[in-house]
Amino acid sequence: MKVVAGWGGMILLLFGLPLLLASATQASLGVPYPAILLAIFLGELVGFSEIISRYRDEPLRASFNGYGVAYFVINGLLALIAFVAVEKSTNVFPAVVGHPYSAAVFAGFGAMAVFRSKIFVFRSEDGKEFPVGPDIVLASVLKVVDRKIDRQRAVRREKLIFDQAKAIARLIHSTADFDMAANFLVVSMSSFQNLSDLEKRQIAAAADTLKKDKDLISAPNIYKAMTLGFALLDITGEEGFSDIVKHLLDYLAEVRNQGPVVGSGAASANPASPAPNP
Amino acid sequence: MAQPLSNLDYLIGAVKKSGEQAGSSSTEGVPAAVDRTTAALGRVILVQLQKAGGKLDAYQLVDATGIDLQTLFYVLDKLADQLRWVNVDRNDPKGNYKVELLPEGLDYMKKAGLI
Numbered sequence: 001m002k003v004v005a006g007w008g009g010m011i012l013l014l015f016g017l018p019l020l021l022a023s024a025t026q027a028s029l030g031v032p033y034p035a036i037l038l039a040i041f042l043g044e045l046v047g048f049s050e051i052i053s054r055y056r057d058e059p060l061r062a063s064f065n066g067y068g069v070a071y072f073v074i075n076g077l078l079a080l081i082a083f084v085a086v087e088k089s090t091n092v093f094p095a096v097v098g099h100p101y102s103a104a105v106f107a108g109f110g111a112m113a114v115f116r117s118k119i120f121v122f123r124s125e126d127g128k129e130f131p132v133g134p135d136i137v138l139a140s141v142l143k144v145v146d147r148k149i150d151r152q153r154a155v156r157r158e159k160l161i162f163d164q165a166k167a168i169a170r171l172i173h174s175t176a177d178f179d180m181a182a183n184f185l186v187v188s189m190s191s192f193q194n195l196s197d198l199e200k201r202q203i204a205a206a207a208d209t210l211k212k213d214k215d216l217i218s219a220p221n222i223y224k225a226m227t228l229g230f231a232l233l234d235i236t237g238e239e240g241f242s243d244i245v246k247h248l249l250d251y252l253a254e255v256r257n258q259g260p261v262v263g264s265g266a267a268s269a270n271p272a273s274p275a276p277n278p
Numbered sequence: 279m280a281q282p283l284s285n286l287d288y289l290i291g292a293v294k295k296s297g298e299q300a301g302s303s304s305t306e307g308v309p310a311a312v313d314r315t316t317a318a319l320g321r322v323i324l325v326q327l328q329k330a331g332g333k334l335d336a337y338q339l340v341d342a343t344g345i346d347l348q349t350l351f352y353v354l355d356k357l358a359d360q361l362r363w364v365n366v367d368r369n370d371p372k373g374n375y376k377v378e379l380l381p382e383g384l385d386y387m388k389k390a391g392l393i
């Protein structure tokens with residue numbers, strides 16, 4: 001499914017389509033134009049928040065692509081439907097009658113509560129749950145979008161890690177070299193101010209496992225570098241990851257130029273002082 | 279068994295799911311990263327095998343994928359023994375093993391959207 005091509009298409013879908021829909025709806029509802037737009041944009045905002053909560057490492061990259069934008073637009077359309085329903089059903093929602101902006105906020109955020117609801121959950125013999133209700137439609141759409149975004153990002157992430165791991169592997173020639181590189185990456189984590197202690201400990205534990213696990217210790221350096229890279233990338237994001245690797249490559253090159261330390265094992269003897277602060 | 283209308287399981291389920299999701303990336307740890315590395319390198323190998331009609335020897339794979347021989351063999355072992363995506367004929371005494379894409383590997387490629 002080729003949804004939209006480029007930023008032009010995305011802007012058109014995110015802003016052009018709501019403007020068009022608001023114009024078309026205003027005539028039949030007789031409510032202020034900005035109120036209709038507000039409902040649609042709030043609906044899109046809900047969709048946006050749903051996508052960014054799933055991809056914490058690169059939320060904007062995950063959101064602003066054809067599939068992400070398509071999901072925002074679906075949410076915006078649902079909010080518009082909810083807004084029309086609220087405006088037309090004056091007996092059901094008397095509190096917002098005559099208050100189009102309140103109705104817009106109610107519909108923009110409330111649409112998701114309705115379309116995310118399950119009337120009941122059918123539980124099969126094997127313990128699997130099958131929700132029955134409006135949620136099934138939106139959950140199916142989200143699943144497709146989620147898979148498409150994930151696939152798109154996986155290709156990009158794999159290429160990034162593979163290329164960086166190859167560059168690292170060119171500079172490390174022994175287990176001791178890998179240990180030194182891993183120590184450097186762990187220390188680099190201290191430059192991230194927003195990382196929790198738990199996340200820093202997890203990276204340290206991952207590096208430790210790669211250095212000591214009997215199955216992994218004999219793995220090729222590029223394989224170990226990629227494994228550590230995947231663990232890091234989730235936390236640092238692509239930009240942060242590239243920056244850290246650049247510092248690591250500079251550091252490894254510098255150490256190699258200094259002489260016989262690399263590969264001798266001496267470099268990894270003091271893991272607490274692997275590098276100048278990146 | 280159908281649950282009654284008042285059942286609030288879905289709310290609990292949603293909270294649980296969102297909690298799992300929020301922590302998923304940082305709690306996966308090394309085993310998941312190892313799997314992702316194998317899959318990432320495996321995909322590169324599978325794509326080249328499929329492009330070549332399903333069979334290549336190890337040296338050709340090195341040229342086609344850009345993966346060095348040591349890493350290639352390490353990953354091929356996992357792909358052949360654990361995942362059964364490829365078959366590796368290890369008869370060549372010089373180590374230029376014949377690698378063949380298996381239907382399971384092809385199946386994975388379809389599911390992963392590689393073909």
